[in-house]
Amino acid sequence: MTETLLSVRDLVKTFPGRRGRTGRPGAPIRAVDGVSFDVGTGETLGLVGESGCGKSTTGRMIVRLLDPTSGTVTFGGTEIGGLSQAQLRPHRKHLQMVFQDPYSSLNPRQTVARIISEPLLVQGSSAADARKRAGELMELVGLIPEHIDRYPHEFSGGQAQRIGIARSLATSPKLVIADEPVSALDVSIQAQVVNLMERLQQELGLAYVFIAHDLSVVKRVCDRVAVMYLGRIVEIGDKSEVYGNPAHPYTRALLSAVPLPDPAAERARERIVLLGDPPSPANPPSGCSFHPRCPKAQEVCRTERPLLQITGAGSRQAACHFPEA
Numbered sequence: 001m002t003e004t005l006l007s008v009r010d011l012v013k014t015f016p017g018r019r020g021r022t023g024r025p026g027a028p029i030r031a032v033d034g035v036s037f038d039v040g041t042g043e044t045l046g047l048v049g050e051s052g053c054g055k056s057t058t059g060r061m062i063v064r065l066l067d068p069t070s071g072t073v074t075f076g077g078t079e080i081g082g083l084s085q086a087q088l089r090p091h092r093k094h095l096q097m098v099f100q101d102p103y104s105s106l107n108p109r110q111t112v113a114r115i116i117s118e119p120l121l122v123q124g125s126s127a128a129d130a131r132k133r134a135g136e137l138m139e140l141v142g143l144i145p146e147h148i149d150r151y152p153h154e155f156s157g158g159q160a161q162r163i164g165i166a167r168s169l170a171t172s173p174k175l176v177i178a179d180e181p182v183s184a185l186d187v188s189i190q191a192q193v194v195n196l197m198e199r200l201q202q203e204l205g206l207a208y209v210f211i212a213h214d215l216s217v218v219k220r221v222c223d224r225v226a227v228m229y230l231g232r233i234v235e236i237g238d239k240s241e242v243y244g245n246p247a248h249p250y251t252r253a254l255l256s257a258v259p260l261p262d263p264a265a266e267r268a269r270e271r272i273v274l275l276g277d278p279p280s281p282a283n284p285p286s287g288c289s290f291h292p293r294c295p296k297a298q299e300v301c302r303t304e305r306p307l308l309q310i311t312g313a314g315s316r317q318a319a320c321h322f323p324e325a
């Protein structure tokens, strides 16, 4: 890995439980349960898992749209997890976010000029400078700068996501948290936006935390990948290790569902079907939280939580008593 840019340690987010019919609050929901990882300069870390596994909550805590319940977020050598919003401002320009739904993340009553300029105005740029930069950013992301005074509804979904990406780049960030940036787009448009993000990374030296449930998209863009299940990382390592020889049964199951380009290989491979839905984070299973769905579960899995530890010859880590690799 290159020089460490972001370091997340033991990150936890607990939400209050919903009130039941009696009016009593339910058990607290531990959406993120002790997540740790690093991201290097110019690197892409893929954060994958089923819906509700805590990956988006993790991304939102990194940019401080949500405050962590505990744990640390160190960015560029500064622990930003406990900073006030005013203290955070000088760091925020280097740390931006792209959201899943481009339309709902863009203010429909603002022009593109205003939307892209906003982070610059917050950082103290003049209106004229911010507008000029907005035009340059539109060109950078493949939009027509003459459309700068149009509104979001006048753009297609792919174009709207380009506006969101342009806004995220306005303050020349070092790291962008991309939360399912292509999952709301048509498949044909997804490839264009992924190409754009890859080109911008090369040109600008950006690092990404790329959050997605689509493992084939993540495989294409990431250098390393972290697989989350029920608020925890169950496997993390270089892309080649995790995709080439997954150690955790959950990773194996997820990868067995990714379509293969070769029809013969697709017919020949074994699909691992997981039983049931993920358990509620308000009432996680004992021991290994994956044990009720795991085809390899044994008695120890029901009582002892496996620690994330190096598995195999490389640096890949997995949290399993009986890893495959």
Ligand code: SF4
Pocket: 248, 249, 250, 288, 289, 290, 291, 294, 295, 296, 297, 298, 301, 306, 319, 320, 321, 322, 323
């Ligand atoms: Fe499956 Fe046991 Fe490994 Fe958990 S610890 S993933 S239940 S084999």
